[in-house]
Amino acid sequence: MAHTHDHSGHDHTRHDHRAGHVHGSTDKKRVLIAACLTGGFMIAEALGGLFTGSLALLADAGHMLADSIALGLAWYAFHLAGRPATGRLTYGFGRVKTLVAYTNGIAIFVIALWIVYEAWGRLQAPVPVLGGPMLVVAILGLVVNIGCFFVLHGGDRESLNMRGAILHVLGDLLGSAAAIVAALVILATGWTPIDPILSVLVSLLILYTAWSLMREAAHVLLEGVPPTLDRDLIARDLETTIPGVREVHHMHVWSLDGTSNMATLHACLGEGVDAYQAVSAVKKRLAREHGISHATVEPEFGQCTDTGGDHDHDHGHDAAPHHGHYH
Template identity: 85%
Template sequence: MAHDHASHGHVPHGHSHGAGHVHGSTDKKRVLIAACLTGGFMVAEALGGLITGSLALLADAGHMLADSIALGLAWYAFHLAGRPATGRLTYGFGRVKTLVAYTNGIAIFVIALWIVYEAWGRLMHPAPVLGGPMLVVAVTGLLVNIAAFFVLNGGDRGSLNMRGAILHVLGDLLGSAAAIAAAVVILATGWTPIDPILSVLVALLILSTAWSLMREAAHVLLEGVPASLDRDLIAKDIEATVKGVREVHHMHVWSLDGTSNMATLHACLNDGVDPHMAVSAIKKRLAAEHGIDHATVEPEFGLCADSHDEHDHHHDHAHDAPRDRRHYH
């Protein structure tokens, strides 16, 4: 739910610079290194695939081409995320990382389907494959992909953008391993259908992981409740532990980028309770117990303003809002 936080004059990034900011800086460098490694070897692998006639190498090279672009986008997403919020983009550019992660998932789907299509053609019309040169290129590719994987694996695994980048490199790594296996079989037996068969196997493995990434990224983009949180239990926890809170309703919990959790809620208070102290206690509870570092709380006395009809709604805001319905951030 996109609440108009800008109208209350706060800057949403003030709660979560610390460790997340450090992770973003190092992750940006890691993704750039991986993009350079992947893009550099992709040309050599494509040439190797054309020379040897190996679909496994060509498929992996195509995957690495898409991955180079995807890693470049992931790097740019980290770059944008470091920009400050603006009057038009009050949350800044943090969600660009999630959008790129979702796009990466779609790209992986397209690549995997292309590999399956090409493999079917190779099975119907087998082509000769040079096993020796194919093995050399595949082993070199595996070493490059292992290096890129370890560079990325040291980053923030909670970041959807970083996980998308790791998934791309993992797909390349599996592709290189499949190409090595295919080359060994071809050298030992001369059976070339192993090349497209292993290519399809890698594609299927990648598809399942890509679907998981897309589903999680879509959940964030749709502002769903993070999997680690339960909105109703959080509301009951506040009612039970924060003194003076009679009821919590109109509560929304979502994540900005898969790591930064946020919430808005109405807190109906008992008569005589200091709203400033109640709001402060609610925000501290959300941060300490539920990992929600950014919350907008609307304290209320009596009936909820949103439950009145239009006439009463305007009447209450005109007479009671300065005392009873104020927003605290």
């Protein structure tokens, strides 16, 4: 049975990216400003940590390094969004962000583990810490992070890119606050172990961020169903709302880059049903109600073309998407 390549349902492309057209340019600038501020102060904070002997400052600098990379990736994602696909890269460059994010997560893990190792050594043999200069650098870091937060705060709240960027900056705010607390304790009591203790707390924050980043990136790379979608519920929705669709099976739902959702499926139609109209209705329903921006639908009458026999009544037993069905 030949595939129906109808794209009349592709009004979802406009639906899916409408907000991006409105906010994309300003969001791209906001993220770039935040990345530059974070990356620039990260260097100053790292130098301050080396000068003062503060591991808390170095830990926060490590966190800011990770987040400046993440913000840079967010900016790059906006930059790549306008680039067209090619004959070799038919989906464009959307997954570059995911690949780099996974690698970035591994790098963050290494930084955090080094901080924990160094903190353990300093707890065993405390080193002098210059509380005054440490406090100045930490306060400056807090000011920079507050500035980044307000720069990003005016962006598109519906954009996953922007929401992720804001979460990274909030993490930096916590790191700067921890360094300020450590500096105040050292100035008030001279108790330097507070510096490595709070450094470990910041490292745990970094490890949590890295694990979340790697887990989300791996889920996308493994073409898992996006966490906001339920494949079986979507299949049942199509069966009950689209006239002429008796059954949906061999359905696969995945994300190209964590934001652009896609699907392939077989739609078993009743006798006499117009395949063009049915496929168009399925695509429109997927776009408008489920946020699936690209769908390939194979209409069937009678037997399933993949099995040559009775329909597989599960909504998707295949281990991977039918890559030959990409359109």
